[in-house]
Amino acid sequence: MMTTNTGTKKITLRDIAKHLDISHATVSRALNGTADSLISQKTIERVQKAASELGYRPNHAARALVTGRTGLVGLWLWTEHFQGSYHARVSAQMHLEAMRKKQQLLIDLVARPEIEGSDSRFDAWNVDGIIAHESSPALETQLRAGHLGKLAVVSTGTYNLLEGVDQVRIDMATGAQQAMNHLVGTGRKRIAYVTDDLRERQHDARYLAYSEAIREIGQPPICIETEATRSAARQRIKDYLADNPNIDAIFCHNDDLAIGVYRGLCDLNIKVPDRIALVGCDGIEDCEYLEIPLSTIVLPMSDMCRLAMQFLDDRLENPERPVQNVVLQSELIVRESS
Amino acid sequence: MMTTNTGTKKITLRDIAKHLDISHATVSRALNGTADSLISQKTIERVQKAASELGYRPNHAARALVTGRTGLVGLWLWTEHFQGSYHARVSAQMHLEAMRKKQQLLIDLVARPEIEGSDSRFDAWNVDGIIAHESSPALETQLRAGHLGKLAVVSTGTYNLLEGVDQVRIDMATGAQQAMNHLVGTGRKRIAYVTDDLRERQHDARYLAYSEAIREIGQPPICIETEATRSAARQRIKDYLADNPNIDAIFCHNDDLAIGVYRGLCDLNIKVPDRIALVGCDGIEDCEYLEIPLSTIVLPMSDMCRLAMQFLDDRLENPERPVQNVVLQSELIVRESS
DNA sequence: CGGTATACCGTACACGGTTGCATAACCTAA
DNA sequence: TTAGGTTATGCAACCGTGTACGGTATACCG
Numbered sequence: 001m002m003t004t005n006t007g008t009k010k011i012t013l014r015d016i017a018k019h020l021d022i023s024h025a026t027v028s029r030a031l032n033g034t035a036d037s038l039i040s041q042k043t044i045e046r047v048q049k050a051a052s053e054l055g056y057r058p059n060h061a062a063r064a065l066v067t068g069r070t071g072l073v074g075l076w077l078w079t080e081h082f083q084g085s086y087h088a089r090v091s092a093q094m095h096l097e098a099m100r101k102k103q104q105l106l107i108d109l110v111a112r113p114e115i116e117g118s119d120s121r122f123d124a125w126n127v128d129g130i131i132a133h134e135s136s137p138a139l140e141t142q143l144r145a146g147h148l149g150k151l152a153v154v155s156t157g158t159y160n161l162l163e164g165v166d167q168v169r170i171d172m173a174t175g176a177q178q179a180m181n182h183l184v185g186t187g188r189k190r191i192a193y194v195t196d197d198l199r200e201r202q203h204d205a206r207y208l209a210y211s212e213a214i215r216e217i218g219q220p221p222i223c224i225e226t227e228a229t230r231s232a233a234r235q236r237i238k239d240y241l242a243d244n245p246n247i248d249a250i251f252c253h254n255d256d257l258a259i260g261v262y263r264g265l266c267d268l269n270i271k272v273p274d275r276i277a278l279v280g281c282d283g284i285e286d287c288e289y290l291e292i293p294l295s296t297i298v299l300p301m302s303d304m305c306r307l308a309m310q311f312l313d314d315r316l317e318n319p320e321r322p323v324q325n326v327v328l329q330s331e332l333i334v335r336e337s338s
Numbered sequence: 339m340m341t342t343n344t345g346t347k348k349i350t351l352r353d354i355a356k357h358l359d360i361s362h363a364t365v366s367r368a369l370n371g372t373a374d375s376l377i378s379q380k381t382i383e384r385v386q387k388a389a390s391e392l393g394y395r396p397n398h399a400a401r402a403l404v405t406g407r408t409g410l411v412g413l414w415l416w417t418e419h420f421q422g423s424y425h426a427r428v429s430a431q432m433h434l435e436a437m438r439k440k441q442q443l444l445i446d447l448v449a450r451p452e453i454e455g456s457d458s459r460f461d462a463w464n465v466d467g468i469i470a471h472e473s474s475p476a477l478e479t480q481l482r483a484g485h486l487g488k489l490a491v492v493s494t495g496t497y498n499l500l501e502g503v504d505q506v507r508i509d510m511a512t513g514a515q516q517a518m519n520h521l522v523g524t525g526r527k528r529i530a531y532v533t534d535d536l537r538e539r540q541h542d543a544r545y546l547a548y549s550e551a552i553r554e555i556g557q558p559p560i561c562i563e564t565e566a567t568r569s570a571a572r573q574r575i576k577d578y579l580a581d582n583p584n585i586d587a588i589f590c591h592n593d594d595l596a597i598g599v600y601r602g603l604c605d606l607n608i609k610v611p612d613r614i615a616l617v618g619c620d621g622i623e624d625c626e627y628l629e630i631p632l633s634t635i636v637l638p639m640s641d642m643c644r645l646a647m648q649f650l651d652d653r654l655e656n657p658e659r660p661v662q663n664v665v666l667q668s669e670l671i672v673r674e675s676s
Numbered sequence: 677c678g679g680t681a682t683a684c685c686g687t688a689c690a691c692g693g694t695t696g697c698a699t700a701a702c703c704t705a706a
Numbered sequence: 707t708t709a710g711g712t713t714a715t716g717c718a719a720c721c722g723t724g725t726a727c728g729g730t731a732t733a734c735c736g
Binding site: 095 | 395397398399400402403408420421426427429430433434464568597598600601604623624626627628629
C-alpha cells in the first residue's frame with residue numbers, strides 16, 4: 001500500500017472510483033461534500049482515504065469547465081505603475097489578500113493604456129472577477145462594454161470612477177490639499193509640481209489641489225515633467241534648477257520621484273527643507289529612511305487591498321448584491337523635509 | 339451586423355459554427371491553424387471574421403482540459419521573503435518576463451517553509467511548470483518526489499541545489515568573499531553579521547564567507563539576529579550596540595536590514611563609515627538613495643529572471659532536452675558606506 | 677470512364693469533473 | 707408481506723475544445 005503517488009500518472013476521480021468499485025459521481029460528491037445529496041459517512045471516509053493514498057489532485061480546468069468559475073481573480077494595473085515602488089507593494093499586498101481570502105489565486109494583468117482591452121489576458125484565462133487598479137474612466141467604460149461583459153469588477157485607486165460599481169476609492173484630494181496648505185502655510189511661494197504623467201493630470205487630485213492652491217496665492221504654476229524613475233527625477237531636477245533656481249518648494253506626484261528629487265537636491269548642496277521644502281505622495285517605507293525623512297501623503301494601501309478583495313469576494317458569492325463602495329482617507333504626514 | 343458581443347452570453351466554437359453552417363471542428367482548425375489538416379483560405383477568413391464579429395473568446399479551461407497544458411507557470415517563493423524589497427522586485431520582474439515570453443501567465447504561490455508542499459496551490463491549478471526561487475535542497479527533494487511528479491521545474495537563487503535540474507544560480511560566494519576581503523582589507527577587525535535567518539545560515543554563502551574570513555583573522559564571530567524588517571533592524575542594532583559598542587564593521591544579510599541598521603547608526607550619531615563600515619547585499623535601488631550610499635553585493639536579478647523563464651519555456655517546448663544551468667556572478671559594489 | 681491522389685470538412689470521442697434524475701437499498705409501519 | 711418513505715448510490719448528459727479518423731468532392735491520369 002503506497003502512501004503517495006509516484007508521480008508519472010495523473011489520477012482522476014474515475015481511477016479512485018475503479019479502485020473502490022464505486023461510481024465516480026459518488027467519489028465527487030464524497031470529496032466535495034455537496035449538501036443536497038448525502039453520502040454515507042463510511043463511504044466518505046473510504047474515499048478520502050483512497051484519495052490521499054493514491055495522491056489524487058483535482059483538475060481545476062475540468063472543474064472550471066463545468067462550474068463556469070475558474071477561481072481566478074485578476075488584478076489590473078498599468079505597466080508603468082508596476083515598475084514603481086508603491087504599485088509593486090500594491091501588487092504584493094493583493095496577492096496576500098487573495099490567498100488569505102478563499103484561496104483564490106490572483107493573476108496579474110499588466111496593460112498599457114494605448115493597448116485596447118481586447119488582447120487582455122483576462123478574457124483569455126477566464127477570470128471570475130477583476131480588480132481594476134487606477135483604471136481611468138475611459139478604460140472603465142470600455143471594460144464594462146467590452147468582451148468581459150458581466151463580470152465582477154472592483155475599482156480601486158484614487159481616480160473618480162463610474163457610478164454603480166463596487167469600489168474602494170482613496171480620497172487623495174484631502175491629503176493633497178493638506179500638503180499644499182502646509183507648504184503655503186509655512187511661507188512657501190514658488191512651489192513646483194513634479195510628475196511623470198502630465199497626460200492624466202486634469203483627473204489627478206494632486207495636480208488639481210496643486211493648481212488650485214497656486215492660483216489662490218496668485219503664483220504661476222511650475223510643472224516639471226520627468227520619466228518615472230528615481231534616477232530620471234534626480235537628473236531632471238538638477239537640469240531644471242540650473243535654468244530656474246528660483247524655487248522654494250516641490251510637491252511630487254509620488255515618492256519615487258520625491259526621493260529622486262531629494263537626492264538631486266543633495267547633489268546640488270541644496271538644503272532641505274531650509275531652501276527647498278519637499279513633499280511626496282504614497283507613503284512608501286523608504287521615505288522614513290532618508291537622512292531627512294520625507295513628508296508624504298500616506299495612503300491606506302493595506303486597507304484598500306483588503307476591502308477590495310472583500311468586495312470582490314462578496315460579489316462573487318452574490319452577484320445581485322447592492323453595490324458597495326467606500327472612500328478611504330489619505331493623510332499628510334509631515335516629517336523633516338518640509 | 340453587430341461588431342462586438344453585447345456580453346450576456348458566452349459564445350463558443352459551436353455558436354460560430356452554427357452561424358456559418360459548418361462544423362465546430364472546422365472552426366477550431368481555422369482559428370488555430372493546425373498544420374496537419376488544411377483549411378481553405380476562404381473558410382479561414384470567414385471564420386475569423388465571424389469570430390471577431392461575434393466577440394468569440396476561447397475558453398482556456400476547456401482547452402487546458404484537452405491539451406493538458408494550462409499555459410500557467412508558477413513562481414515559488416517564501417512568504418517571508420515576499421515582504422522584502424528584493425524579492426518583491428523579483429516577483430515583479432518575473433511577471434514581466436512571463437508575459438514577454440509566450441504570453442504565459444504567471445501565478446505566484448507563496449509557501450511557508452513549515453507548511454508541507456501538499457497544500458500548494460500549484461497542484462490545484464495545474465501549472466505547466468514552476469520556478470522555485472530560493473528553495474532549499476530539502477524542499478527541492480520533496481517537490482520532486484511529491485505530487486508534482488514530472489513537471490518542468492527551474493530553480494533559481496543563491497543556494498546550492500540539486501543536480502540534474504534546470505537552474506539559474508547566482509554565485510553569492512564570490513561577492514560575499516569580496517565583501518569580507520574588502521572589510522578586512524580596510525583594516526576592520528570586529529565585524530558583525532546581521533541576519534534574519536539564523537536557521538539556514540549553514541547553507542548561506544554570505545554567512546560562510548563571513549565566518550571563514552572571521553576565522554582567518556582570528557576574531558570571534560558576532561552574529562546579530564533580528565526580525566526581517568527595516569524598523570526591526572534599526573531598533574535591534576541600537577539595542578545591541580548599547581551593550582556591545584566594540585564593533586567596527588557590519589555585514590548584513592540583505593539590503594533592507596542594512597538600511598535599517600544604517601538608520602539605527604544615524605540615530606546613535608555613529609559615523610558611517612568612519613567608525614563603523616556597512617555592507618549590504620542584493621543591490622536594491624534604495625541603497626543608492628541614502629546620503630551615504632550603501633556598499634552592497636549586486637545580484638544580477640534581471641538576468642536571472644530572464645534566463646529562468648527562458649529555461650522553463652525551453653523545457654516546456656521539449657521536455658527531453660538536456661539540462662541547462664548557468665551560474666551568474668555577484669559583485670561587490672563599494673560605495674561610501676565602507 | 678474508372679481509379680487514385682488530394683484538399684477539405686464532418687462525426688465522434690476524449691479530457692476530468694458536476695449534477696439532475698432514476699433507482700437500489702434499507703428501514704419502518706400497517 | 708408489502709406499501710411507502712428515506713437514504714445512498716449509479717447513470718448519463720453535459721461543460722467547450724482538440725483531434726484521430728473517415729467521408730466527400732474535385733482533379734488528374736491512364
